[in-house]
Structure formats: structure tokens, C-alpha cells
Amino acid sequence: MDRKEIHSILEAALEKGREAIPDGEVASYIPELSKANKDHIGLSISTIDGRRFNIGDTDIRFTIQSISKIISLAVALEACGPDAVFAKVSMEPSGEAFNSLIDLDTDINKPRNPMINSGALTVASLLLPKVTFSEMKIFAKKLCMDPDMELDKAVYNSEKANISRNRAISYLLESKGIIENDVEDTLELYTKMCSLTVTAQSLANMGMILANDGIDPTSGTRLLKSETVHIIKTIMFTCGMYDGSGKFAVHVGIPTKSGVGGGLVSVVDKLMGIGVYSPSLDAKGNCIAGRPLLQHLSKELKLHIFERNNRM
Amino acid sequence: MDRKEIHSILEAALEKGREAIPDGEVASYIPELSKANKDHIGLSISTIDGRRFNIGDTDIRFTIQSISKIISLAVALEACGPDAVFAKVSMEPSGEAFNSLIDLDTDINKPRNPMINSGALTVASLLLPKVTFSEMKIFAKKLCMDPDMELDKAVYNSEKANISRNRAISYLLESKGIIENDVEDTLELYTKMCSLTVTAQSLANMGMILANDGIDPTSGTRLLKSETVHIIKTIMFTCGMYDGSGKFAVHVGIPTKSGVGGGLVSVVDKLMGIGVYSPSLDAKGNCIAGRPLLQHLSKELKLHIFERNNRM
């Protein structure tokens, strides 16, 4: 496929996404997030063989939010080992909303997976003795090939001021012996990671490196172990879109993770990463433009995991 | 009935209770509570007309724990008014364990009643702008006719060190707008109230004053409004024994509240208060000797609410 042909598919995909924007709402539970421009939408693609495609608002900075759960999980898997991580958090799709407490307080007694808040807070707690936030930020910049990632202080402060539910989850985890390190430090690391800024382009890069088995193809540097990357991609596929993950897997079929800042990162294995920015969210907290946009891309470029042509 | 006759009934009741002790366990989730002597058992009665009966270990001091929920609710009802209190906490039996979070996070979104932890923490929060702990303690001393009530610092510190679950509940309540005052101050007041020391005798006095419509008969002083006392007694009847309240109502039929310190207070309306101390608890967190002991008393003295003879 030539560049022009691809471009016209991407543009059509963006339009599919744009049509869904009015049905969603910008996140309002954190005041600072509600300032986003609901009409913004951007689509970036970064291929392993070095091509870049950017359409729409792909250089606007927004906070990474839950997409940081991937980065934290990856670092925890490497720093602690999968066994230690999965002793504390399961890897089952939850069927529950992202901030559910219910599952946690039944006989399961373990967060369902690292993509929901309870699981990600558990992962953050595991990271505390291993890395500092500064080190995490340095790693995130590499993974996103984005040297401009910074903590958005306004968002960070806004989140800290609206953190009661995550604090409740964390203390519940402490009461069950799942969080063993300091709860307030855990919340700080978690919230800081959520407050890092990215663009659709940085997300596309992150997805591309995951598609490339954890290796940055520009330098040949391995950033993550192969095993880590397999786990991450599988969990993105089964749990990445909260309680909409199953439908997304059927219709789109690409491992994807969303954040309430409006970002989406998708991994087309061995081929490319996709980054989307569109802050209008559906009721589950996923960017509402994401599914129609990616469904169009998936269909036109044959990216569904069970319908791959492995070329573009 | 003469004193001797009553005494022999009380002794038989105490023996009924004592037989159940081996089937229970001293509270272990707070280390300091686990030091209680499981074999201790005491029964005190205080009648409106001034009689006192004490059998067994009735002068041992222990912490009041959840029985303080009655005192806090009573003060909140008077300080804030029933409408303000019940805007924040329901008055339905919960059918759930005392420390349940589940109900709280479903569509109910309001603690089920003031006798479970979530409800009592809500009440404590309502009290913050109205009274200090010192004032609460002074009032508790009057209500129990027990000038020696003090904060048990060892228990208080032990509880503070094991407070994660109550902290989780409180922050969840804050996230839902139910707790509007400071969460850490709420936890401190709640925990201090739980750590006040009583004896079976003080509990019998408290029950007697509630039986006497809130008036201390020795001085004629009204400590609580009639309306407050009606509410308290009804809620003790329907919710006082956690998820064992229904069975207790059928078999014993006397408004009663338990605490994990091993105390029980019962109100035989217009007649007397009963205080029990026995730190061996059943699986629901109620003193295990309580039901057989009080069932015997209820039967022999005809104290069941639907079988009262109103004399003794």
C-alpha cells in the first residue's frame, strides 16, 4: 500500500471517530480534565519500519492517565518478576467498572487485573522499593520516544484533591495485606504516573515498541524483555478497555489501552503502534471515538488479530 | 419476685452463657483485644426502681467498642436532629457483616444503618463540628453512671495500628459525599469512642437509663430526649446484633447492642438495663454467651417484647 492510499484510510477512520464525539463527554470527575476540548481528535501511526502518519490533533499534550498502567506493569514485571506481581494481582478480565470495589471485597480478595485501579495501585505499591518516580519518568520517555513528557502539575493537584475513592481502594488493599508498602506513597506514585503528559504521537511510538517485542528500532535498544511484552499485550487484549474489553476484542481485535485523558494506545503486533487522542469519553471511561475509528482501521488494513495480513 | 428468686434465675442464665464460651473466640484482629480472658463472664442488672444485681465478673474493665455507636448516635440525633442524621445514614437492617463495604458501593450509596461501621463512621463525622471527644466522654460517663470511664490507650493505639479497613470505608464515604468533615479526625473520634472502658455494671446502667426514657432516676435528670431514646431502642432491636439481629429478636426479643470487646447492653423498656461481659465472640462478632444467657433471662422473667409482663 502506498502512503497516499494509507492516508486516505486513516482520514476515513478519523471521520468515523469524529462522528461519535457528540455522544460522549469529557471526564468531569477531575476538574482539571474537564477543561479539555471535546472536539479535538488525532490519530498517529508509527510503524516498525520507520514510517510515521499523523492526522488531526496529534501534537496536543494531554495526561496519559490509565495508559500509564501498562508502563508501571511492565516495569514491575521486570523489577519484581511475574510471579511476585501475580501473587498480588490476578490477570482476569473483571466484568466490572474500572473503579470497582465490589470484586475486591468478595471471596476473590485480590484485584482482578492490573488494568483496573485496584490492580494498578497494587502494582504501584510493588514498585515503591524498586524505582523512583524520576526513574519511571525517564523510562516512560524512552518507551514513548518522547523527551518532552512531564508531570502536568495542574492535573496532578486536581487528582490529589479528588483521590478519596482510590485512597479507599488502597486502604482496603492494605487491610487485606495486598498493599504492603506505604499507602500514601503508593497513591503519590500512581497519581504522578497518571499525570504524565503525552501526545497521540508518543502513544503511537509506545505501541510500536511493544509491537517490536520491546525493542526501539531506531537504536536497536531492548527496553523490555520479550516475556514482559507478551504479558502486556495479552492483558491489553483481554482487559485493556475495562468492561468493554470483550466487545472491543471482537470488533477491533487489537490490544489497546485507554486513559480518561482521552488517549488510546494500540499494538498491531510485529507491525505498528497506533495512538489516538480524543477526550470525549463513553460511559465506561473509554474514548468514545476509539472503537469506530479503530474498527474502521482494523477492517480496512486487516489488523484484527484473527484476520491479520501482517503487511501494510 | 423476691431478690433471692431473681438471683437464682440470673445464676442459671449466667451458667447458660458460660456453656457457650468454648464455642467462641476472643477478638484477634486487634492484638490488644486478644489479651482478654476468654473465661470471664459477668451479668449486671440495674432496675429503674433502684435495684442492682451483679453476678460473676461484673467489675472487670473492658473497652466499649461498638456499643459506643449507641452513645454517638444518641448525641448526633440531639445535636443534628434526626432528619440530618438519616439524610446520611439509613436505618435498615443490613443483612451484611458489620464491616461490609459491598452494600455501600451498590446503588444504595448510603450506609444501611448506624450500627455497622460505615454508618457509625458517618455519625462520628456528623459529630465533629458539634462536640469534642472530651465532651462525649463526659456524657458517656453520665449515661453509664460510671465516673471511671477512661480511654484505654493500649487498645486505642492497637486499633489505630489496625485501622486500614475503617479508613477504606471512611474514604469511600468521603468519595460519595457522605462524610463531609475531615476523614482522619472522624477516624480518631470513632476509635476513641470505641476505646472507652466500661464494666458490665456501667452497661446495665446505660440500659436502665434508656429503659427509663432517657432519665437518670437517681437524680431525675433527663439525659436524652424521649424521641432519641425511641429511635435508639428501635434500631437496637432491628440492627443491634449485626446480621444476627433477626434471630436475636425472635429468641430474646430485647433491644440489645454488642461490642467486640465482649460487652452487651440490653434495654428492657420501662423496667431495667442488662449488662453482660464475656469476651468470647461468635463468627458475627457478638459475644457468644449473650444469646443463651439472655434467652434464659427473657424466658424466665418474661422480657420478650411480645411477651412482657412489665414486672419483676
Place this chain on the structure above:
Amino acid sequence: MDRKEIHSILEAALEKGREAIPDGEVASYIPELSKANKDHIGLSISTIDGRRFNIGDTDIRFTIQSISKIISLAVALEACGPDAVFAKVSMEPSGEAFNSLIDLDTDINKPRNPMINSGALTVASLLLPKVTFSEMKIFAKKLCMDPDMELDKAVYNSEKANISRNRAISYLLESKGIIENDVEDTLELYTKMCSLTVTAQSLANMGMILANDGIDPTSGTRLLKSETVHIIKTIMFTCGMYDGSGKFAVHVGIPTKSGVGGGLVSVVDKLMGIGVYSPSLDAKGNCIAGRPLLQHLSKELKLHIFERNNRM
């Protein structure tokens, strides 16, 4: 109190109830029930000493619905003994809606109480080998002092045609070994009992006989054992108004049972029975006029269980 004075209190109470009617709705899930006249309201009182008061629509026939749960429980307690009954169904307030399946399928694995559908279906199953529906009807007529009670065939057929949920509950109970007799026979007995017709007057009589310890004062015949009546009254108090029982206990304080046909029966122990008919229901399935009407009565006549004057 003279007759005229009482009459004027009853009339005021009826008006309190009438004011609430517009806020409710006639039951619609069973088509035949939806034909009731929402504006009908009647209040009957029957005292142990033989006085009768009837105000409003007290001779309109309607189906007894869930109030029959009291009759069935009473007969089961006598035919099988309390131990056999409570081996199959608990006596805890449920905190859940009347037709909840959730509790039933958690670790409890036993209906919470005999006043919710799952518990009443269990009771009906226990009755199968002991009595026929004809015998139940004969007994119900005696208990209500109402020789005209009959099966309302139109309602019965309408309920049978809308029985899926109760059938689901019953088969779930069978799968757990709680219902051991034929499920379809159980459903038939249960539904027939619900379809018996009463008036506010018959309900007042039933309440009066329960207030009189199970003895019909006109003949001196004991219809129910004292023990049975105590259990019934206590369970009515703690569980009679579904998940509104706790609030009702605080505000009204009289053991009461509701039915979706619009009936209410209240037992003022040792004094009188109260029957109410008003088919406009609140969201919990209780007659919406009931609480304000009975709250007024309770206050004016001092009928609250913790504020009784035992006279009228």
C-alpha cells in the same frame, strides 16, 4: 377514649394516608392487579375487647398477596415445628428487595427470611406434605374471621401467567436442596395463597387474633400456639415491610405485613389489629399510604412498641 374521639383520630389518619396516594402506583407487573382503583383507601380496627371501627373502603375485596406469608409461616411452624422451618429459611432482615435472588446465591445459601419470596416459597414447599390448599383456606377464613374469603381466579391466572421469576427462585432453591418437594406444586400452593381475597376488615381481625396471642376472643378458641404468635409478630416487626422494615419500625413501631394487593395488617400487641387497604404502592412494593396513616395512628394512640400505653 370514647368512640367519637377515636373515630376522629382514625379519620385524620386516613387523610394522612390519602395524601400519599398520588406518589405511588398500583402494581402493574401482574396485569390483573393493575385494575385496582388507586384512589380506594380503607382503615379497619378490631380490638380484643370487641370494638370495630371502619372508615373508608373497608369492604372492598382484594387479594391478600404477601400477607398470606404470615398465615403460611404460622401453619408451617405448627405443622413442622420451628426447628424444621428455620433449618430451611433464616429469620434475618434481608436489606434486599422482596424478589431478590442475589442473597440466595452467595455464601448464605438460604433464604434470608420467610417474608421475602424465596423464604415464602420455601415455607410453601414445607407445607406440601402437611396440608392441602383447601385446609389452608379454611384456616385462613378462621384467622380472618371472614367466611367469604375465596380464591380470586382472575388474579390467580394472571399471576400464573407471570410467574417466571418465582419459578426461577424456586428451581434455584431446588438446586440448593432447600426445596425438596415438587417445585410446580410449591408454586401452585404459594400462588393460590396469594390469590385469596380479603377486606381491610378481615385483615384487622387477623391482626387482632395475633394481638390476642392466637385466640379468637369471640369463641375463646385458640387458633395458634403462643410460641408461633411470638415468632410471627417478631418477624413482622423486623422483616414485614421488605427493605423498608427498619424505617417503618422506627417511625411506626407496630408489627406489620404488607401485600402488593394493597393490604396491610398490623398487630398492636394485647390490644387490637389494624387492617388497611390502599392499592397505590411505593417503590418497595408497600402500600404507600400505610406509613403516614399508621404513623399518625401510632403517635396519637401511643401504639409504638417502645411508647405503648396499652390502652385505647
Place this chain on the structure above:
Amino acid sequence: MDRKEIHSILEAALEKGREAIPDGEVASYIPELSKANKDHIGLSISTIDGRRFNIGDTDIRFTIQSISKIISLAVALEACGPDAVFAKVSMEPSGEAFNSLIDLDTDINKPRNPMINSGALTVASLLLPKVTFSEMKIFAKKLCMDPDMELDKAVYNSEKANISRNRAISYLLESKGIIENDVEDTLELYTKMCSLTVTAQSLANMGMILANDGIDPTSGTRLLKSETVHIIKTIMFTCGMYDGSGKFAVHVGIPTKSGVGGGLVSVVDKLMGIGVYSPSLDAKGNCIAGRPLLQHLSKELKLHIFERNNRM
């Protein structure tokens, strides 16, 4: 890879599975199933290019059980269309056990996915007006390339005699308007489909045809539409192993469906089908040998969806 090399990998995989057998139990809730020989274990592979590998007990007949949910879903998707099917049943992993009622009775009000009983019963109901059981059986024979598939009458009768829970689920679905056709007919079709007999070889064939986009490669006949096969494979991946699906996806990474008869079918897309028989089950109802066996295969042959080499 030559045949001998592959054979030795399969033998090693079988041994990995065999080691897990003692930790599981043969299904006991249906008496007839409990007669299976716990020590049996067989592994069959059927490749698109016509190779067959059979190791161990691959010609023992057993009932297909929940694996039939795939066949029924496939037929329903073709007969009714995906929109009609997914209007009645979601496609989200449930996080709950296979026979859960809870989810069904909360605000979701729709079975979570077609791989749990409530979802599969809904699918069976949708099939009723479209196909007969005989037609379903003929289709199943083609899909499994197994002309000897028959109804196991002993198992069918045993299941019918222990069907209360599925009957409860079905009537609950009827009460919610999800099952609109006859409930008893639905149960019969569902149970008959579960009682069809297969071997590890027939399951391998079914998996192979799904891997081949729904086309039987021996005849070139398309048995299922491409769209249907994509949906089936994705749902197998996210939901095929009940509440163990997420862990299975990470460790094995091959779309797989289990049945309590001891069968497993796996689809290695574009390459082959795998059939396993081992009736010793884990606590979630999945064949306990399955995960270690398939994990070994997946690792050695690089079959994980995110680590495919697409050759063998």
C-alpha cells in the same frame, strides 16, 4: 519440523498434562459424568495441510458439554445474525463462575457472554425457531468431521435429572424478557447439545476448521462464514475458560474452549486445531491437564497469539 520432532514435543506436552491430573477431580455434579476414568488423557492435532497427530486416549468417546456452546453460537450467528444475538447476550468476560446468577440479576440484566450457561441458554432459545436438534447434530458432525457423534442418552438423562440450576437461570431469563421462546424446549435443546459425544480427534478437527476460516479443507466446503469464525475465535480467547480465561490467555495464548466432560478444543489460527481429553477438572470446571499441556505446546511450537511463527 519433521514428524518425529513434533511427536516428541507432543509426548512431552502430554506428560506435563498428566502430572496435573491428581490435583483435579472428575465432574461429580452430574452422576453419569463421574463415571469417567480420571487417568485418561489424550491429545490430537489436526493441521490445515492434512497432518494428524494422536497421542494417548484420543479415540475415547465423551460428551462435548460446554464446547457445544461454540457450535450453537456459530449457528445462531448465521441463522439470526450477530446483531440479533448480541441484543440478547453480551460478549464480555464475566469474571464469574460458569453458572453464575449474580451478574444476571444486577443492573446488567443480560448474560455476560455466550460461553457461560446463562448466555448459552439464551443462544439455545434463539435457535429454537430456526433449527431442530437433528439439524444441529448433522452440522456438528460436519464441523467435527466425525460421523459417529451421537446423543449419549445416559448422560442426557442424568443431566435432565440435575437441571434445577439451569432451569432457574432460564426462567430468570424469561422473567427478564431475554428468553422469549419456550423455556423447557430451550433446556432440552441445550442439554441435548451438551450430551453429544466426541473424541479428542473430533475436537481437533473442529479446531482445525475454525483455524481454516470455517472451510473444511478436505472438501473445500465452507461450513461457516468468515465473520462468524472471527467472532467465535475472539470470544473463545477472551471467555473460553470461564473465570480462568485471562490467565490462560497470558500463559497459553490460544483460543480454547473447555467442557466439563473433560474436552478442550484449541484453534491455532491458520495452522491447526488441537483436541484434548482429560476428565480431571480444576475448581473452575476446566480440564486441569489442559493448561500445562497447552502451555508446553504453545512454548515449544511458538503458538501464542503474540509469539506466532505461523509454521510447524
